[in-house]
Amino acid sequence: MTIQALSFLTLPSAQSLAHSIERLCAELSSRPFTANRLQRVSCDIPAIDLLELLSSVAIAERGYFAHRNQTAAVAGFGQALELKIDALHHGPSLLSRAEMIVAGTDAVWIGGCSYNGESGTGQWQDFPAMRFLLPLLEIREDHDSFQLALNLFARDAEHWEEQLQAITLLSRSIAKAKIKVTRAATITRRHQSVDRQQWYQQVGEALQKIGAGEFHKVVLAREVALQFSSPPNIFQTLKRWRQQLPSSFAFAIENRGKVFWGCSPERLFKRHGQRLCTEAMAGTVRRGINHAEDFSLEQQLKTDDKLTREHAVVADVICESLLPLAESIDHSQKPGVYKLDRIQHRYQSLNAVLKTDISTDQLYRQLHPTPAVCGHPRAQAQAFISSCELTQRGWYSGCVGLIGATQTEFAVAIRSALSDRNHLWLYSGVGIVDGSDADAEWLELEAKIESLLAALN
Numbered sequence: 520m521t522i523q524a525l526s527f528l529t530l531p532s533a534q535s536l537a538h539s540i541e542r543l544c545a546e547l548s549s550r551p552f553t554a555n556r557l558q559r560v561s562c563d564i565p566a567i568d569l570l571e572l573l574s575s576v577a578i579a580e581r582g583y584f585a586h587r588n589q590t591a592a593v594a595g596f597g598q599a600l601e602l603k604i605d606a607l608h609h610g611p612s613l614l615s616r617a618e619m620i621v622a623g624t625d626a627v628w629i630g631g632c633s634y635n636g637e638s639g640t641g642q643w644q645d646f647p648a649m650r651f652l653l654p655l656l657e658i659r660e661d662h663d664s665f666q667l668a669l670n671l672f673a674r675d676a677e678h679w680e681e682q683l684q685a686i687t688l689l690s691r692s693i694a695k696a697k698i699k700v701t702r703a704a705t706i707t708r709r710h711q712s713v714d715r716q717q718w719y720q721q722v723g724e725a726l727q728k729i730g731a732g733e734f735h736k737v738v739l740a741r742e743v744a745l746q747f748s749s750p751p752n753i754f755q756t757l758k759r760w761r762q763q764l765p766s767s768f769a770f771a772i773e774n775r776g777k778v779f780w781g782c783s784p785e786r787l788f789k790r791h792g793q794r795l796c797t798e799a800m801a802g803t804v805r806r807g808i809n810h811a812e813d814f815s816l817e818q819q820l821k822t823d824d825k826l827t828r829e830h831a832v833v834a835d836v837i838c839e840s841l842l843p844l845a846e847s848i849d850h851s852q853k854p855g856v857y858k859l860d861r862i863q864h865r866y867q868s869l870n871a872v873l874k875t876d877i878s879t880d881q882l883y884r885q886l887h888p889t890p891a892v893c894g895h896p897r898a899q900a901q902a903f904i905s906s907c908e909l910t911q912r913g914w915y916s917g918c919v920g921l922i923g924a925t926q927t928e929f930a931v932a933i934r935s936a937l938s939d940r941n942h943l944w945l946y947s948g949v950g951i952v953d954g955s956d957a958d959a960e961w962l963e964l965e966a967k968i969e970s971l972l973a974a975l976n
């Protein structure tokens with residue numbers, strides 16, 4: 520699909536939002552300037568469609584993260600402050616720094632991290648190992664209430680004025696925001712990083728190494744590159760995709776004109792003080808064409824030896840990784856089934872109480888990448904992935920999320936795509952364990968990508 524704007528409809532509440540921004544901006548301007556400290560003002564606003572707003576206001580870097588519960592989401596515009604590192608080993612405490620900057624406020628950072636802890640090249644150029652933005656303008660949806668907040672974080676008086684000016688420009692653009700009504704068009708080119716023959720070879724090699732005891736599980740991914748005759752409207756597509764996948768996180772992170780976005784069902788972790796919620800999601804079957812078939816596939820997910828082993832590796836390794844960090848771990852919840860539009864996963868929620876001195880950076884490094892996106896043992900699986908995958912993962916299978924003073928939540932950045940004007944790169948991966956069948960895994964790769972293709976159409 521390409522986006523050709525046919526007509527424009529007024530975005531309800533945009534005018535009123537612009538007035539609220541002006542009012543808060545005047546309040547900030549009247550405050551004395553303070554260097555390198557967050558200044559934040561907020562107020563309640565009428566309901567607004569966040570994804571339509573993001574789609575119609577393209578003058579600043581945009582960010583979006585919606586929780587899995589469908590009741591809470593955050594949209595960010597512009598940047599009050601950016602924190603980033605080019606390689607994970609260069610900046611081990613970025614997450615703690617981010618938490619400190621927003622301490623005592625309810626501001627949140629929106630951003631994410633790459634899969635391998637390194638910066639990207641090629642289409643992933645400008646996507647560093649880790650990057651979080653404190654937006655200049657933040658709109659938060661929580662159940663039926665909406666809140667607008669402005670954040671300023673300036674090095675000096677001149678920078679303070681620049682930030683106020685940027686907010687004024689945003690407010691003018693929002694006042695004129697219109698819903699784009701678009702028409703679908705065709706994909707002009709499709710190229711996949713791995714064809715079926717190469718896939719057989721990759722899976723064959725992985726199974727050989729599993730047989731030789733080099734590793735127990737490895738996750739292999741594939742990229743599909745699409746070209747359109749004009750740039751797809753990412754935020755409207757994400758809105759449709761989110762409707763298809765109501766129990767998934769939805770996210771979009773803009774970075775120098777490119778947008779990394781997706782609808783991931785999987786949580787890396789949610790941390791609230793010492794309380795930690797994480798999960799093992801692995802083992803996949805398709806959805807049935809009717810209730811009876813769906814139920815029978817669900818039973819397969821619950822009992823099949825290969826699928827339960829594939830899941831158990833993930834659950835066991837997550838619990839082991841948490842051992843040195845946790846006062847207690849609760850894995851008593853029995854594995855269940857997580858249903859999506861085309862597939863269903865084996866799923867188990869895992870909760871822990873962290874020791875008091877554990878930083879979010881420590882937690883992140885201990886958990887990511889889990890065997891759900893990498894394999895086990897981690898080092899051997901990672902080495903195999905980098906020697907055999909014919910694509911750069913970039914932020915796919917990294918993480919995306921929100922960092923707040925008291926709560927941080929990251930989704931595993933799967934079911935995702937990178938867009939750059941009329942180019943789109945889609946990613947999907949599958950876990951390979953003893954007993955995996957290359958054809959079945961190929962179909963699973965396709966099913967994961969088809970979900971996004973359906974939203975594009």
Ligand SMILES: C=C(O[C@@H]1C=C(C(=O)O)C=C[C@H]1O)C(=O)O
Pocket residue numbers: 738740785800801802803864891892916933934946947948949950951967
């Ligand atoms: C790696 C991906 O998904 C992971 C792999 C799964 C599997 O192989 O069964 C299931 C859920 C995810 O943890 C992906 O969708 O790209």
